Amino acid sequence: MNEMEQNIKHHLTDDILMAYAAGTLPEAFNLLVAAHVSLCDACRAEVESYDAVGGEMLAQEPSNDIALAPGSFAATMALIAGGPVDEAPKARVRGSILPGPLQDYVGGDLDSIKWRGIGLGVKQAILPTSRDASARLLFIPAGAAMPDHGHQGNEMTMVLQGAFQDEDDYFARGDVEVADSDMHHTPVADIHEDCICLTVTDAPLRFQGLIPKIAQRFARI
Amino acid sequence: MSDNDGKRMLWVSHMIRIRDDQDQAAFAELFEHFAPRVKGFLIKSGSDASLAEECAQEVLATCWHKAHMFDPARASVATWIFTIARNRKIDVLRKQRRPEPEDLAWGPEEEPDQADVMALQQESELLGRAIAELPAAQRELIEQAYFGDMSHSEIAQKTGLPLGTIKSRIRLALERLRHAMK
Numbered sequence: 001m002n003e004m005e006q007n008i009k010h011h012l013t014d015d016i017l018m019a020y021a022a023g024t025l026p027e028a029f030n031l032l033v034a035a036h037v038s039l040c041d042a043c044r045a046e047v048e049s050y051d052a053v054g055g056e057m058l059a060q061e062p063s064n065d066i067a068l069a070p071g072s073f074a075a076t077m078a079l080i081a082g083g084p085v086d087e088a089p090k091a092r093v094r095g096s097i098l099p100g101p102l103q104d105y106v107g108g109d110l111d112s113i114k115w116r117g118i119g120l121g122v123k124q125a126i127l128p129t130s131r132d133a134s135a136r137l138l139f140i141p142a143g144a145a146m147p148d149h150g151h152q153g154n155e156m157t158m159v160l161q162g163a164f165q166d167e168d169d170y171f172a173r174g175d176v177e178v179a180d181s182d183m184h185h186t187p188v189a190d191i192h193e194d195c196i197c198l199t200v201t202d203a204p205l206r207f208q209g210l211i212p213k214i215a216q217r218f219a220r221i
Numbered sequence: 222m223s224d225n226d227g228k229r230m231l232w233v234s235h236m237i238r239i240r241d242d243q244d245q246a247a248f249a250e251l252f253e254h255f256a257p258r259v260k261g262f263l264i265k266s267g268s269d270a271s272l273a274e275e276c277a278q279e280v281l282a283t284c285w286h287k288a289h290m291f292d293p294a295r296a297s298v299a300t301w302i303f304t305i306a307r308n309r310k311i312d313v314l315r316k317q318r319r320p321e322p323e324d325l326a327w328g329p330e331e332e333p334d335q336a337d338v339m340a341l342q343q344e345s346e347l348l349g350r351a352i353a354e355l356p357a358a359q360r361e362l363i364e365q366a367y368f369g370d371m372s373h374s375e376i377a378q379k380t381g382l383p384l385g386t387i388k389s390r391i392r393l394a395l396e397r398l399r400h401a402m403k
Contacts, residue, residue, distance in 0.1 A: 014395065015373065015388070022367045023307040027317040034320035044322065048295065053398065054307065054367050055300025056349040058258050066261040069274045073252055076278040077245070084286035092323070100323040130317045 008040050010175035016156075017043060021050030026133035028200040031101060032156050032176070035198060038099035039174040097161050102127075102198065105135070113137055120144060133202040140164065140189040140197070153203025155179045157187075162195035164188060225349075229342040232298035240288035248285060255299070256281050259306045265368040266310050276313055280306045294333035297345035344402060351401030359394035362387060 012033060019025045020033040037044045069075075092100040093109045105127045106112050115123040115137075123139040140146060142162065156178050163172040164187040171177050171187075179185065189195035235251050238244035256277045263273035283305050284291075291301050311319045352360065365376050373391070377384040 014392070018366065018391075018395075019372065021307075023311050023315075023319075024366070024372055027315075027320070030311075030317075031320040034322045037322040044325075047322075051296065051304055052300045052345060052348055053352065053363065055297055055303040056345065056352050057364060057367050058255075058262055058303045058306070059297075059299035060349055060353060065257040066264055066270070066273070068256055068260060068277070069271075072256065072274065072278060073249065076252060076256070076281050079278055079282040080285045084283075101320040104320065130315070 007172065008042075008174040010169070010171055010177060011040065012036055012043050012046075012156075012176055013178060014046070016178075017046045018050045018053075021047055021054055026202060027129040028127070028133035028135035029156070029202075031105060031127070031129060031135050032158055032198055032200045034101035035099040035160075036158055036174065036176055038101060097196065099160075102137075102160075105129070106137075115139060122146065133200055135198065135200045138195075138197045138199055140187075140195040142189055142194050143191040145186055145188045153180075153201055155199065155201040155203075157197050157199045160196045160198060162193035163190035164195050164197070165190065225346050226339075226343050229297055229346060230339070233293040233338060233342060236284075236288055236291050236293070236298055239285060240291070251284065251298070252281050255284075255302050259302065262303075262306055262368055263310060263314070266314060268310075268314055272313065276306075276309050280309050283309075292333060294337040294341055297342060300345065347402055348398060351398050354401075355394050355397060359390050359397070362390050363394050366391060 016025070016029070016033060020030060025033070033043075033047075037047055090100070090104060092103050096103060096109050098106060098109060103109060106125075113125045115125050117123050121141040121144055125137045127135040127137065129135050137160075138146075138157075140162075146164075156176055157171075158176045159171050159173050161173065163170060165171070166177070166185040166187045168185075169177070170190075172190075177187075232251065232254075235244075235247040238247040239251070259280050260270075260273045260277040263276050264270060268276065280302065284302060287305075291298070296304075308319045311317050352363070355363070362376065365371055365379075366373070369376065369379075371379065373387050374384060376382075376387050380387070
């Protein structure tokens with residue numbers, strides 16, 4: 001399943017990986033990290049070392065000890081006797097374009113994505129996450145340009161299928177582009193294949209052209 | 222092998238006794254050591270005491286039920302419990318789902334190699350010592366990043382330190398930890 005991993009050139013930043021381990025990212029960002037780590041052994045190893053930092057903080061922090069309520073152990077044994085909490089088994093398709101965590105949010109494989117056209121052949125599907133950030137899948141026809149847009153907050157885009165190019169770089173499956181508010185760019189999908197990406201942002205994107213502005217109102221981009 | 226390495230291997234063997242024999246005595250010791258820490262972690266993350274108590278019990282119950290999933294060649298017991306507590310925090314305090322990566326495609330479940338287990342547990346000990354020896358300013362920021370449930374910008378607001386200073390202190394701390402692990 002990791003046939004792509006040695007081709008990934010654009011990885012997640014240390015900041016993001018650490019915050020994922022600490023559990024302080026918005027849900028949409030966690031989703032992108034989980035999707036990338038599913039394809040990238042290097043970032044998986046990084047996350048595991050940040051988990052280890054968390055474990056050591058937990059283990060050694062003496063001021064962290066808070067006395068338990070009376071009867072705490074007995075209550076826990078009663079919980080154990082009640083059996084494990086049922087977790088719905090995750091039916092995930094192996095070898096899909098969508099890494100497992102994304103399948104959970106889409107509710108299946110590629111054919112379960114509820115695309116909505118937002119003009120010029122570009123389609124999107126907004127995924128259900130907490131409101132502090134948003135996650136969407138974008139479909140960009142081969143060779144088509146995304147409307148030029150700046151950013152108000154932090155944005156990350158991960159390629160799932162095809163590739164895109166912006167002013168600086170080329171991004172293929174598994175690659176993540178990290179953008180901040182200083183950046184204005186015009187990504188163009190590679191000519192060879194339609195491009196599908198996952199984009200997460202903690203602020204609404206603003207488009208700069210007139211037509212995309214109208215589209216933006218409808219599309220919630 | 223230092224005393225502390227021995228301590229870590231003891232927690233590992235407790236987990237195996239819980240997994241294989243449903244050993245309540247081993248679980249009681251694990252509980253006594255880790256449950257108060259998990260409770261403290263949740264309180265620092267913004268939970269009130271009664272919710273933290275309830276979650277700490279649930280986290281330790283999960284350790285029992287998922288003991289078969291603990292892999293001592295990949296994590297220390299403290300790290301494993303930390304990840305369960307963190308996920309519980311996201312679930313209960315942030316009321317969010319926690320997307321997890323696909324599992325690695327492991328072969329049939331085998332006992333990990335004892336040398337790998339020992340190596341991982343010794344590395345964890347090195348990491349723990351390196352964290353303890355961090356300069357206070359760096360250590361506090363790492364602690365807030367993990368336990369305060371705050372983003373770097375929120376830490377900046379709370380401490381009044383510039384965001385750049387926070388990021389560079391955290392980066393320095395992590396460089397020290399990496400160096401210590403070499």
